[in-house]
Amino acid sequence: MSFWFWHGLRRGIQSTGYPRKAEVAPGISPGRPVNTEFETSGEAQSAAAICPVDAIIAHGSSTFVDQGKCVHCQRCRLSISLPMNWDAGYEWTRLPAKQTECATLPSSFSKSMHVMVVDAGDCGACLHEVKQLNNPLYNMHRLGFFFTATPRTADLLLIVGPVSENMRGPLLKTWEAMPTTSRVMAVGSCAITGGVFGRSFMCAGGASSVLPVDFEVPGNPPPPLAILHGLLVATGRKSVTKNELVSEGRS
């Protein structure tokens, strides 16, 4: 059985250098469409028309992307003659549209934060990406972030999924059992706006219609580094990116 010890040692350190330095390995992020200037308004209109979830808004020859709605269907990249501009990064965490103050946790949490995850109707992708943070390539423990099994010791509630009716109760129970200082983070476009599932008799259409949300990590699913960026923002070790629609004055 000692071979496991040598096996571990021989592989060496595999973890990413992020946030000390940017991670550039290929395939860490699918990227996302960003606000694009076209030459004519017709081109902008056709980009907006191909989006199945109305995440792209055309205004003259410009297009704006509501990242909270984008479901990464890639249609504005693959199925169109003039594709949208593409952002290959992963630092996407933003504040909810109506919020101006960043509700960062107090500084005593910056090197020790316990995260409680609730799967509120998730398709499996966001939850899977959250789980990846525990694997050696991302290894969130090195940054002082831990998953906790009880809401009593949690500092951050991380919600994935659009909040299905059958999960509304367990989600609220978890939230009510947490200390009042804890923050809430919606991960993935489903948790932000309901995504493809939207609002229906079975779906609340996003976590913010059930409880107050402090941070949003857009993506469908956001890659592990985007979620890690969210955790760093919640502890005040990284700053939020601007909410594209709010900054353009069209929220």
Add this chain to the structure above:
Amino acid sequence: MAAYTSHVEGDGRTGLSDLTAAVGERFGSAVSPMPAGHGYVLTLSLAQLSSLPSLCRFLFLDRGCQFGGMIAEEHSSQWQLHYAFLLPGSGWIDVLLSLPIETTTVPSIVAEVNAADWHEREVEDMFGIHFEGHPRLGDFILHDQIWCEGIEPMRKKFSATEPAPGRQLDLEWKPQLIVADPGSFAMPVGPVYEGGLGESVHFLLETVGEDVIRALPRLFYNYRAVEKIAEGRSVSDVLLLAERFAATSAFAHSLAFCQAVETIHSVEAPARAAHLRILIGELERLRHHAGAIAAICESTALAVSTAHAAIIEEELLRASCVFTGHRYLFGLNVPGGLSSDFDAEQCRKLLVSVDKAEKDLRILENRLRYSSSFLDRLEDVGVVDGKSARYLNLVGPIGRASAQHCDLRGACPYSGYEGYVFDIPYETEGDGFARLRVLFAEATQSVKLIHQAIDALEPGAICVPCEGGYPGAALGWAEAPRGAALHWVSLDEKGLVERYHAITPSFSNWHGFHEAAEDFAFQDFPIILATFGLSATECDR
């Protein structure tokens, strides 16, 4: 390691005409065979309600057909219930029951085909049809502590967008327990457990102390009514739902959906797209199996092997992203083919990643085989024998670890799998270790298939237009990483989706999960759960 050849012996057509003759001889005018269509090779239309159980019994027990699932459709003047059976080597058989819309009771086939249990519960819950003879109906998708009786969400008159009437939390509600011995108690687990990292599912583990006597999963916490909100939407919108209700097998489900739409329009994806679909489908299977192996290692707390497998999985996610632009393979399948083409250089790069993953998996397998503390936790734990697996209709790697050879890639090939040479590995022990070995062996076969698909690629179109075939309905299927996935799509005169129903491998396997978990100790439960590798969200839809 046993392996079953993917090529079916004998002529599939002989089996089918033989079956048709036998049905005619036995049931006479009660059953009228109809020609092939809608993705089925044979439709057996029933004239009498009362012959339903005996016909299902005949197909399932006497003729060795596999039960696929059940699809209910509400039309303006009648109900249509489709019971799908698979005759391996020939294709899907549809047992069709057309009933006047006033019908409220249908005979249950659970006594004959146990695997129909949950299908009947779902139809009862969502449509309000009662199944006479079913041992336990109600409290299934619509949890009794939240939803009052009499709500039938899948009926046409029910609005998907308005809040359902009479929804309120019943604080007095208590789950129904089975064990009633003195001193027995139920240990509840979930729906939020493992720090929320487990998918939302609730278990009531009934026990008198050490052993789990009854382990009934309570699912549908993640039910998002995908099938209801799909109604009245365009095919391209519903494609997004088909792809996103279970993202860890997104490609397989979108493939089954697209193939159903293609059958309605009588088009076939071009050869290049068909080969690429096999390539990407096998890439998804390989990645899924690496993740499932990591979960099994994690359940036994063998940290280094967990890390090793998790790195393989993450590297395959990255390779998928480099190859297709999305880590979970979203946005690739479209009705008629694929949305994106790949050049030789991209394929070469993918092969490098895939070969590395296979090499790493082999190293891991060899080490795990000599880790006695690991094997002690898996061997003879969570055993499902072959007979139970057949009656419970366990599919995919779980079924194949209990001597069920059925794999849709071989039994009912799609997308050109009949031209590929591969084995369908299976084991007979039916324990946790057998399930692990099947995962490793299938991963090797997937790599072999990826190589064959890349070698088979010829220049050509990747997509053909897919329009004009509606109104119509068809069944599409694919062997998803967790097993057989069936998608039924029905389009109206405008080409909008009228009915969409997905039968998922997790739905079939969750139904049989209790067989593995019962009569084992509490500490084995997480390991049995991990070796089943089930997805709650895939079951819930």
